[in-house]
Amino acid sequence: xxxxxxxxxxxxxxxxxxxxxxxxxxxxxxxxxxxxxxxxxxxxxxxxxxxxxxxxxxxxxxxxxxxxxxxxxxxxxxxxxxxxxxxxxxxxxxxxxxxxxxxxxxxxxxxxxxxxxxxxxxxxxxxxxxxxxxxxxxxxxxxxxxxxxxxxxxxxxxxxxxxxxxxxxxxxxxxxxxxxxxxxxxxxxxxxxxxxxxxxxxxxxxxxxxxxxxxxx
Amino acid sequence: xxxxxxxxxxxxxxxxxxxxxxxxxxxxxxxxxxxxxxxxxxxxxxxxxxxxxxxxxxxxxxxxxxxxxxxxxxxxxxxxxxxxxxxxxxxxxxxxxxxxxxxxxxxxxxxxxxxxxxxxxxxxxxxxxxxxxxxxxxxxxxxxxxxxxxxxxxxxxxxxxxxxxxxxxxxxxxxxxxxxxxxxxxxxxxxxxxxxxxxxxxxxxxxxxxxxxx
Numbered sequence: 001x002x003x004x005x006x007x008x009x010x011x012x013x014x015x016x017x018x019x020x021x022x023x024x025x026x027x028x029x030x031x032x033x034x035x036x037x038x039x040x041x042x043x044x045x046x047x048x049x050x051x052x053x054x055x056x057x058x059x060x061x062x063x064x065x066x067x068x069x070x071x072x073x074x075x076x077x078x079x080x081x082x083x084x085x086x087x088x089x090x091x092x093x094x095x096x097x098x099x100x101x102x103x104x105x106x107x108x109x110x111x112x113x114x115x116x117x118x119x120x121x122x123x124x125x126x127x128x129x130x131x132x133x134x135x136x137x138x139x140x141x142x143x144x145x146x147x148x149x150x151x152x153x154x155x156x157x158x159x160x161x162x163x164x165x166x167x168x169x170x171x172x173x174x175x176x177x178x179x180x181x182x183x184x185x186x187x188x189x190x191x192x193x194x195x196x197x198x199x200x201x202x203x204x205x206x207x208x209x210x211x212x213x214x215x216x217x
Numbered sequence: 218x219x220x221x222x223x224x225x226x227x228x229x230x231x232x233x234x235x236x237x238x239x240x241x242x243x244x245x246x247x248x249x250x251x252x253x254x255x256x257x258x259x260x261x262x263x264x265x266x267x268x269x270x271x272x273x274x275x276x277x278x279x280x281x282x283x284x285x286x287x288x289x290x291x292x293x294x295x296x297x298x299x300x301x302x303x304x305x306x307x308x309x310x311x312x313x314x315x316x317x318x319x320x321x322x323x324x325x326x327x328x329x330x331x332x333x334x335x336x337x338x339x340x341x342x343x344x345x346x347x348x349x350x351x352x353x354x355x356x357x358x359x360x361x362x363x364x365x366x367x368x369x370x371x372x373x374x375x376x377x378x379x380x381x382x383x384x385x386x387x388x389x390x391x392x393x394x395x396x397x398x399x400x401x402x403x404x405x406x407x408x409x410x411x412x413x414x415x416x417x418x419x420x421x422x423x424x425x426x427x428x429x430x431x
Contacts, residue, residue, distance in 0.1 A: 064416035065409045066377035076401035161280035172282050186291045197278035
């Protein structure tokens with residue numbers, strides 16, 4: 001058994017491009033999904049019972065079924081009723097819906113962690129409930145759950161590899177292609193593992209930087 | 218939709234059974250691995266600490282799919298003895314994955330036990346193993362249960378990925394059926410319901426336990 005990483009070097013640009021696809025779908029899924037997550041978590045604690053039930057149902061359904069099955073439903077299932085999404089948008093939609101359910105629970109914990117005195121102070125200053133939420137509650141709530149959000153972002157990035165199953169050309173799928181072309185199995189998957197690992201380390205480090213710069217007061 | 222879905226239910230239920238089997242076996246093996254690596258990670262021996270840290274940190278930065286494909290395709294090239302069939306590959310991959318996450322859960326709960334407990338055990342003249350077995354572990358386990366149950370749900374969902382190497386559990390069964398009946402929407406909705414039936418009671422159990430603890 002000899003290691004020879006040279007054979008893979010010409011494929012490095014291809015691998016980096018594939019890594020970018022992984023990062024790209026993850027970032028869109030995380031950004032849009034997190035905004036949806038905030039809305040769902042607000043609905044979850046709303047006074048209207050129907051909103052509470054709908055939000056609770058959404059969260060439970062998406063948290064208790066595999067992402068792969070969700071992607072199959074979007075990619076193959078929606079096609080059956082005439083909605084044909086390509087692999088890229090199927091993956092983005094799947095990651096977004098999935099991430100919304102997880103971040104909704106994270107944000108709920110975050111909003112509950114903000115002392116009610118802050119909310120009362122906001123309304124004492126004559127702010128509307130929307131203003132209180134936006135200018136008083138949101139920032140400390142997000143800061144309190146930043147570690148959980150970072151974890152969720154890393155998990156989402158790792159699970160973007162599931163996109164390979166619906167033939168999205170992200171890192172895992174391209175690794176399999178290069179593996180069958182070069183037969184350098186061990187080396188190909190070592191490159192892949194290192195790329196996934198380094199990216200998740202970079203995400204964790206950026207979060208620590210964000211904590212120190214964005215949330216200073 | 219002639220004949221309805223009734224004819225497809227038995228293979229889907231068989232798939233559910235295999236999913237449960239995968240989760241049960243890799244859950245148990247993963248918990249043992251997690252306990253060993255979690256203890257090694259904060260144990261007194263530095264080399265063991267490093268090995269455990271590499272295992273935990275590296276694997277937690279890997280997608281389940283990569284772990285699975287690595288064990289299926291690449292590992293036999295490194296160690297010819299490690300050539301497994303699909304079922305064993307699935308169990309090994311899910312166990313190794315679970316081990317890394319469970320190790321972090323155990324590490325966290327062991328560290329959550331107040332320092333005074335350890336010191337009291339030492340004052341009583343207990344050795345490392347005795348202290349661990351009778352003082353630290355029982356208290357740590359209580360803290361570890363809710364996150365461990367949370368991870369068990371992740372494991373149920375991650376087990377769907379072993380369909381990629383062709384092991385016929387619930388997701389793969391659904392995939393095969395959907396190509397036969399050409400009704401992926403209904404088929405995967407049933408698959409999703411079956412996963413929900415497996416996973417939701419576990420979430421309820423976790424919530425019940427947490428409420429009891431509080």
